[in-house]
Amino acid sequence: MLYFILLVPLVGGVAAYLFPSNRLRPYFLPLFSGAQLALVLGVVKENSLSAAQGWLFLDPLGKLVLVVISVLFFACLVYAPAYLFKTPEKSNRIFCACLLFLLAILSLVALSRQLELMWVAIEATSLVSAPLIYFNHNNRAIEAAWKFLLICSVGIALALLGTFFLGYSALAGGAPTTLMMDDLVRSAGSLSKPWLHAAFAALLVGYGTKMGLAPLHTWLPDAHSESPAVVSALLSGALLNCAFLAILRVTKILHAAGEGAFADRALLGLGLLSIAFGAVFMARQRDFKRMLAYSSVEHMGILVLGVSMGGIGIFGSFLHLVNNALTKGMLFLVSGNIYGAYHSKSRDDVSGAIRRLPLSGSLFLAGFIAITGSPPFGPFVSEFTILRATFENHRFAVGGIFLFLLMVVFIGMGNTVLAVCQGEPSNEAKATDFHDTFFLTLSPLVLMGIVLLLGLYIPGPLMKLIQGAADDWGGTR
Amino acid sequence: MDGALNYLIILLVLVNFLALGSSQIGIVIRLSAIQGFLLGLMPLFMEGWGEIHIPLLCLAIIAIKGLLIPSLLFKAMRDVKIRREVEPLLGFIPSMLLGALGTVLGLVFSNHLPLLPLHKEFLILPGSFSTILTGFIMLTTRHKAITQVVGFLILENGIFVFALLLLQTMPFLAEIGVLLDLFVCIFVLGIILNHIQKAFSSLDSNKLTSLKD
Numbered sequence: 001m002l003y004f005i006l007l008v009p010l011v012g013g014v015a016a017y018l019f020p021s022n023r024l025r026p027y028f029l030p031l032f033s034g035a036q037l038a039l040v041l042g043v044v045k046e047n048s049l050s051a052a053q054g055w056l057f058l059d060p061l062g063k064l065v066l067v068v069i070s071v072l073f074f075a076c077l078v079y080a081p082a083y084l085f086k087t088p089e090k091s092n093r094i095f096c097a098c099l100l101f102l103l104a105i106l107s108l109v110a111l112s113r114q115l116e117l118m119w120v121a122i123e124a125t126s127l128v129s130a131p132l133i134y135f136n137h138n139n140r141a142i143e144a145a146w147k148f149l150l151i152c153s154v155g156i157a158l159a160l161l162g163t164f165f166l167g168y169s170a171l172a173g174g175a176p177t178t179l180m181m182d183d184l185v186r187s188a189g190s191l192s193k194p195w196l197h198a199a200f201a202a203l204l205v206g207y208g209t210k211m212g213l214a215p216l217h218t219w220l221p222d223a224h225s226e227s228p229a230v231v232s233a234l235l236s237g238a239l240l241n242c243a244f245l246a247i248l249r250v251t252k253i254l255h256a257a258g259e260g261a262f263a264d265r266a267l268l269g270l271g272l273l274s275i276a277f278g279a280v281f282m283a284r285q286r287d288f289k290r291m292l293a294y295s296s297v298e299h300m301g302i303l304v305l306g307v308s309m310g311g312i313g314i315f316g317s318f319l320h321l322v323n324n325a326l327t328k329g330m331l332f333l334v335s336g337n338i339y340g341a342y343h344s345k346s347r348d349d350v351s352g353a354i355r356r357l358p359l360s361g362s363l364f365l366a367g368f369i370a371i372t373g374s375p376p377f378g379p380f381v382s383e384f385t386i387l388r389a390t391f392e393n394h395r396f397a398v399g400g401i402f403l404f405l406l407m408v409v410f411i412g413m414g415n416t417v418l419a420v421c422q423g424e425p426s427n428e429a430k431a432t433d434f435h436d437t438f439f440l441t442l443s444p445l446v447l448m449g450i451v452l453l454l455g456l457y458i459p460g461p462l463m464k465l466i467q468g469a470a471d472d473w474g475g476t477r
Numbered sequence: 478m479d480g481a482l483n484y485l486i487i488l489l490v491l492v493n494f495l496a497l498g499s500s501q502i503g504i505v506i507r508l509s510a511i512q513g514f515l516l517g518l519m520p521l522f523m524e525g526w527g528e529i530h531i532p533l534l535c536l537a538i539i540a541i542k543g544l545l546i547p548s549l550l551f552k553a554m555r556d557v558k559i560r561r562e563v564e565p566l567l568g569f570i571p572s573m574l575l576g577a578l579g580t581v582l583g584l585v586f587s588n589h590l591p592l593l594p595l596h597k598e599f600l601i602l603p604g605s606f607s608t609i610l611t612g613f614i615m616l617t618t619r620h621k622a623i624t625q626v627v628g629f630l631i632l633e634n635g636i637f638v639f640a641l642l643l644l645q646t647m648p649f650l651a652e653i654g655v656l657l658d659l660f661v662c663i664f665v666l667g668i669i670l671n672h673i674q675k676a677f678s679s680l681d682s683n684k685l686t687s688l689k690d
Contacts, residue, residue, distance in 0.1 A: 139687065140687055140688060143687060143688050144688060146622070147688075150616075150625060150629070153629060154613075154616065154629065154632065157629070157632055157633055157636060160636055161609070161636045161639065164636070164639055164640055164642075164643055167643050167646075167647055168642055168643060171593065171642075171643070171646055172591055172592065172593055177643075177646040177647055179647070192591060194589060194590050194591060195590060195591070198590060221688075222688040225688075226688070
């Protein structure tokens with residue numbers, strides 16, 4: 001079963017590459033990602049599935065991330081054909097193939113139990129996302145793709161070094177030399193401590209680069225702002241979460257080894273720094289896609305902060321992972337629509353989005369209200385839970401700084417979003433032939449609906465999924 | 478035999494310094510090829526000829542790091558017709574001094590990490606750290622995209638030196654990781670290099686400055 005989750009998008013990618021018609025090829029995207037989503041939902045109820053001599057397995061945490069990836073991919077790939085048809089003359093062969101390959105590889109990250117395999121998968125995500133970022137084939141896209149590849153390659157090289165350190169910590173400590181998650185957690189007590197610390201530092205920096213934690217996030221705003229809307233949505237909702245998953249796996253080993261305090265301190269520091277970086281750069285940001293990218297940096301910081309608090313913070317963080325992926329995915333898709341109508345990403349040129357594109361403009365505004373943690377949307381619940389965790393841990397300073405930064409983000413982001421949404425659209429913008437169509441607004445609308453639902457009531461199965469992941473991951477402390 | 482491995486590592490570190498101090502891109506690429514050969518020889522002295530996959534691994538490393546990637550880089554260099562690294566962010570002499578400092582730090586740092594008695598007599602740890610730092614220095618202070626790629630290569634060479642420590646207990650894994658990573662990465666980077674060149678008609682990553690805040 002696990003093989004099929006990986007194989008379906010893989011085969012879809014190959015088929016899309018070989019398929020000759022540029023006009024029909026985009027329909028492969030919703031088809032294969034829909035099939036993959038169905039398979040994933042089919043295994044949600046299963047416990048402890050494994051395959052390939054245990055190298056692949058489905059643990060509660062991986063399951064949560066896998067579900068989020070699959071849902072987000074399906075939503076984005078339903079949107080993708082309408083997006084690609086805006087430029088029918090451009091070849092989408094590599095683009096479609098790489099999108100499906102990315103889905104397969106990200107699923108592999110969620111499913112791998114072996115840390116080396118997970119590393120190979122994360123490395124492969126860089127390789128298939130680079131052509132996606134480069135889709136627009138202009139100077140800015142090249143620059144973004146080059147930065148992305150170079151910075152992420154260095155990060156991933158450090159993560160490899162960290163993985164080796166981890167292996168050597170087992171060797172030096174006399175533990176069984178393996179990189180299987182379960183075995184490492186079981187024998188964590190006998191891992192050599194200095195090597196374990198060095199391993200964590202290297203892995204955190206390495207995967208943190210990929211996750212976009214400040215100050216290692218420098219590739220992220222460029223890649224997110226220059227790539228097509230679908231890709232930005234997937235990068236921020238799926239790719240970053242997979243890097244977060246990698247960090248969580250490593251942190252779990254540290255906790256099992258009794259070095260949790262060391263790991264949590266590092267996570268807390270990077271988390272607050274990321275939120276601060278996001279807040280500072282979001283204020284007065286003129287490019288609204290870059291603003292959303294910095295919002296991703298901020299929210300990655302929130303995820304890490306929640307986890308570092310332990311207890312209820314872990315649940316809050318995992319819930320926020322779901323909320324952020326869906327809200328941010330929807331915001332990026334809508335920002336693609338706005339860009340389509342205005343041919344600009346700068347708030348200097350874009351105004352009156354609600355008038356020009358009633359549905360997309362309103363969704364953009366609603367998405368902003370949701371992502372900044374206002375009720376009645378999902379992120380409010382999760383951010384509030386994380387805030388509660390800081391106070392329950394008597395980390396009042398941390399909670400205070402967190403709250404203050406959230407406020408700064410709200411004001412800074414609101415500034416740009418209101419400028420984009422309100423007012424009167426310019427004459428050039430009125431003249432473009434872009435309009436909200438059914439398929440360009442369906443996915444954002446559904447995602448927004450889910451985010452609203454999550455703010456009011458978390459459905460039982462999802463609750464069980466998140467609670468299961470939080471219990472399983474936090475159980476070692 | 479142990480002595481031989483240490484000599485190889487010392488040679489590797491010397492090559493690092495030469496690479497930091499050289500302005501000719503062709504020479505820097507050649508130096509990275511020499512490092513590839515040195516790395517290819519190292520597993521032999523680590524492990525002996527006991528296992529069949531060790532000589533194969535050595536051949537693969539020499540073929541990829543010593544021959545294939547340098548020839549790809551040379552091709553890229555010819556295509557874009559640049560020969561020299563001009564005005565790096567940090568001059569060649571300061572980079573060498575920084576590299577020397579890195580080597581000292583590597584020695585200090587490696588004293589804090591406990592090695593198995595079996596590995597104590599090797600210079601693997603300081604050699605690895607100083608090579609990784611050399612790669613970092615080249616990555617961050619050079620303007621030309623090709624030199625940055627070479628910097629990344631040197632960084633990976635440093636990581637590979639560390640992987641020698643795991644060769645006996647975790648065969649294959651360490652090796653596959655490094656080789657696969659290098660192979661594909663440089664390939665894609667090479668393609669991008671081509672595109673940068675077409676779009677900007679130069680290979681100066683310094684010109685990639687339109688995206689900022």
